Amino acid sequence: MTEFAFELRVCQWAETAWSPAREDSAVVVARQLGTKYRRWDTLVLECDPDGLTQRGAFGVAAFDSDQLHVLRHAPASWTFYRDALPDPGYPWRYVRESIHELADRDALDTRKRGRRIEIRRTREYPDWCRRVVAIENKPDLTASAARDLAGQLERDVALGLADEAWVATEATDERIEPILLADFPSEAGVLTVDPETGTAETIWEPRSLAPDAPGTRITERPDDASAARFEYADPEWKADKRLAIAERAYERGWRSYADTMRPDCRHFELRADEAGVRPYCVAKERTPTQHECRGGCGSFEPEPPAWRTKGWPLSGGPGAATKRLLARRRRERRPGLDGEGD
Ligand code: SF4
Numbered sequence: 523m524t525e526f527a528f529e530l531r532v533c534q535w536a537e538t539a540w541s542p543a544r545e546d547s548a549v550v551v552a553r554q555l556g557t558k559y560r561r562w563d564t565l566v567l568e569c570d571p572d573g574l575t576q577r578g579a580f581g582v583a584a585f586d587s588d589q590l591h592v593l594r595h596a597p598a599s600w601t602f603y604r605d606a607l608p609d610p611g612y613p614w615r616y617v618r619e620s621i622h623e624l625a626d627r628d629a630l631d632t633r634k635r636g637r638r639i640e641i642r643r644t645r646e647y648p649d650w651c652r653r654v655v656a657i658e659n660k661p662d663l664t665a666s667a668a669r670d671l672a673g674q675l676e677r678d679v680a681l682g683l684a685d686e687a688w689v690a691t692e693a694t695d696e697r698i699e700p701i702l703l704a705d706f707p708s709e710a711g712v713l714t715v716d717p718e719t720g721t722a723e724t725i726w727e728p729r730s731l732a733p734d735a736p737g738t739r740i741t742e743r744p745d746d747a748s749a750a751r752f753e754y755a756d757p758e759w760k761a762d763k764r765l766a767i768a769e770r771a772y773e774r775g776w777r778s779y780a781d782t783m784r785p786d787c788r789h790f791e792l793r794a795d796e797a798g799v800r801p802y803c804v805a806k807e808r809t810p811t812q813h814e815c816r817g818g819c820g821s822f823e824p825e826p827p828a829w830r831t832k833g834w835p836l837s838g839g840p841g842a843a844t845k846r847l848l849a850r851r852r853r854e855r856r857p858g859l860d861g862e863g864d
Pocket residue numbers: 784787788789790791802803804805806810814815816817819820821822823
């Protein structure tokens with residue numbers, strides 16, 4: 523099974539079966555997100571249900587770090603923006619740009635008083651994301667993949683940006699799962715997934731990391747004995763990064779593969795089985811990878827125009843319908859969105 527197909531299984535499983543630390547948390551799952559330094563395969567957000575609904579009122583599009591700085595400090599009554607917002611640590615002109623972007627999205631009220639811009643929040647930006655869990659997917663854990671992964675997990679643990687770090691791998695029939703013999707940091711949890719049934723089992727419990735404490739960014743880890751290089755990451759930087767990642771995860775979810783794959787190809791199908799719904803290529807007789815399923819694919823054939831008129835009367839053929847279906851599924855996990863067509 524390709525890493526992509528496995529990853530979709532993990533996302534599907536997490537969306538339906540993840541046990542959040544607080545039972546009343548709502549779960550939002552996303553894939554392929556991270557920072558400049560690190561991209562995670564699967565992200566699980568454990569969210570305050572009311573906060574998630576309030577977040578939905580802002581629409582599905584993510585806010586970036588600069589916009590979040592304004593939103594989180596926006597006052598309830600009209601105030602000159604420089605009096606309302608803490609010093610951003612970067613030029614104020616970028617703050618003004620964010621203010622205009624937020625006003626365009628109706629996320630902030632603005633008015634001019636002489637030469638001064640005053641701002642007022644339209645609604646409070648909620649504290650919606652309680653925990654961020656990062657999962658690395660390695661269906662087939664070869665020795666060299668395990669070595670690379672061990673280094674990445676060490677970095678994750680040292681930085682502590684997520685609340686938990688996990689590795690998910692395909693279950694084997696061996697008495698001791700080989701992944702337990704890999705030299706991973708003991709803080710990382712291990713999950714074995716059965717891709718046929720879409721079920722998973724925890725075989726090593728993770729230890730909670732410390733997202734509120736200072737972290738260490740390992741910027742270089744030489745193979746020889748010379749010292750690794752570190753950068754200090756303060757808790758404010760981490761909190762900003764976490765929220766920006768959560769925002770992107772909120773927008774993107776894990777079904778956005780339809781945006782880059784070719785559901786408009788006549789061989790593309792969404793197939794449902796015990797483990798959930800997955801993209802399937804009739805020509806390749808399996809789930810294609812995102813890299814394969816593009817316009818440049820040798821077997822690509824556009825869906826026949828007749829498909830767009832027969833039984834698909836209104837808006838496009840099966841390709842367009844597939845995108846709409848996946849977008850709808852994504853929206854179902856995000857209460858409070860006001861009829862937006864994402
Ligand atoms: S033939 Fe190529 S483009 Fe068409 S569904 Fe298969 S992988 Fe995707």
